[in-house]
Amino acid sequence: MLSGDAPLPVDDRGVAYGDGLFETVLVRDGRPCLWDYHMARLQAGCRRLGIPMPERDVLDRLPAQAGVGLLVLKLILTRGSGGRGYLPPEAPEPHLRWQCLPFTANERNWREGVRIRHCVLRLAIQPALAGLKHLNRLENVLARREWSDPGTAEGLLCDQGGRMVEATCMNVFWRRRGVLETPGLDRCGVAGTLRQALLERLAITEVEADPRILGEAEALWLGNSVQGVWPVIRLDDTEGHPLVEWQLTDIHREFQNVAQPLLGYPALPLTGTS
Template identity: 80%
Template sequence: MVSDDATLPLDDRGLAYGDGLFETVLVYDGRPRLWDYHVARLLDGCQRLGIPAPSRATLDRLPRQAGPGLQVLKLVLTRGSGGRGYLPPQTAEPRLRWQCTPFAANERHWRDGIRVRHCALRLAIQPALAGLKHLNRLENVLARREWSDPETIEGLLSDHEGRLVEATCMNVFWCRGERLETPRLERCGVAGTLRQALLERLPISEVDADPRILNEVDALWLGNSVQGIWPVIRLDDTEGCCLAEWKLTDRHRELQNSAQQLLGYPVLPPAGVS
C-alpha cells in the first residue's frame, strides 16, 4: 500500500538535493515497533534541518495503514519545492510520502550468523548531520558497490579519521571481556532506533574505536530496527581476506534476544540448538 499521491515533481528538494528525512519501521498487524524512537528521530531531524514537522496525529495514522501480518512502513519527508538553487524557501511546504510492504525476517542470519567485510570508502565527518536518517545516502551506496559476493552480507564503515562508525545499513556492537560497546556517532553515522533502545536497557558503552579492535573482540554483532541483531561469524578486510572468525555462543544470544523482544520477534534458542 502506498500513499494516495506517491509522486514527486522534479523540483522537489528531496529528489534534487536529498533535502529530507526517512524512516523504515517494522509494523505487525498495524502496530509499529519502536515507534516513539522513530518519531523522536524524525522530529529531531526536522528541527535540525529546519523542516516543518508533521503532526504526531498525522504520523500515528500511518502504521495503521499497513495490512495484516509483518510489514515495513517507509515514510519519506522532504522540504518540498521552492527556493533558488541550494537556498531553501523561507516558508517550506513539506511533502510526506509513505508505503507499506510485506516483510519476512531473515531467520537464517539470526541463527547461523553472517560474514562481513571492511569497506575502503571512508565516511565524511559532519556533526551537523550526525545521527540523522537523511535522504542523502550516496556514501552508503558507493560502499555497498564494493563487493558482489553473495556470502558477504554487510560492510563496515570508518570515518576519514580512522574511527569505526557503522555498517552500510546497520549499527555495530561488540563485546570485549564483559564490556559491551558500540561506536560513538557524534561525527557521522545513523543513530539507529534499535541501537537507542538497547543503549537505554543494557550497559552498552559508546566508544571511539579503531576498526582493528574488531580482530580481537569476543563477539561482534550488526543490527537495525527491521532485521534485528545478526551475529558476525567472519570478518574480512577490504580485499575479502579473513581477519577474524567467531563461533556462536550463548553470549551472542543474550544481545540478540534483547533485540528480539523489543521488535516482537521470537526468542532464539541457545547457540547450537535448532
C-alpha cells in the first residue's frame, strides 16, 4: 500500500479512471474534525466500489502527523493497479496517499455572506455513485469554469431532471415556511460530512426541489466540512443577473452557530433581526 509522498504508478486506476475515493479533513493541532463521519463515508464508498478499506488504526494515526495549527488533510484511496482495461483486478491492492496543507478559513464569508449563481451544467443521474466522494469530479471542474468573477463565491448545480443537488464544492440548505430543507442525494451529489452531522442535530427535511422555490426561502446557506457555513445574500442566474437577495438575520446566525462549533470555528453574533 503506497502512502505519504510516494508517487503513484502510471497504471494506477485512480489516475487512469478516477477509480477511487478521497476525503478532505479539517485538522486542528493534530485533532481531526468530524473524523468519524469522514471514516464512515470512506467505508461506505469502499463497500460500494469494492475497494478494501485501509486498517482504521492506520488512518487514525494520520491526523497527528499534520502538525500544529489549522490544516487540511487530504486522503486519496485508489483501487491500485492491475486489471484489464476497465475490468478491475479480482484482488485489488489499494494505494493510499495523503497530504497536509496549512489552511485559513474565509471568515469574511461567514460574517458578511456570499453571492452565488446558478450553473448551466447539469449533473448526471447515477444512483450507484450518489453520495460518494469519488475521484471522478469532472462535472464539478466544468461547472467551476463557468465563472471567473471573484465576487461570486459558488455555483448551484441541478441534475438532468432540473432538481437542485449541491454547489460545486458545498452542500445546500435553506429555510422555507419555517422549515429547514436540503436536497436529497439519492441520484447524484456528494453527501458531505458536515451535512450529515447537521442532519443528526437539526430537523432538516431532505426534499426534491426545483431551484425556483428559493424565491420563497427566508434564508439560504452553503456549507462543507472545511469552510464551515456561508450564508447566501444574493443568488444570480447563469448570466450573473440577480434573482433573489436576502438580508442577514438571526435565522442565518442560528443555523451557522450549530455548524461552526463542529469544526472548532467561533459562533457568530446575532443580528437582532429575524
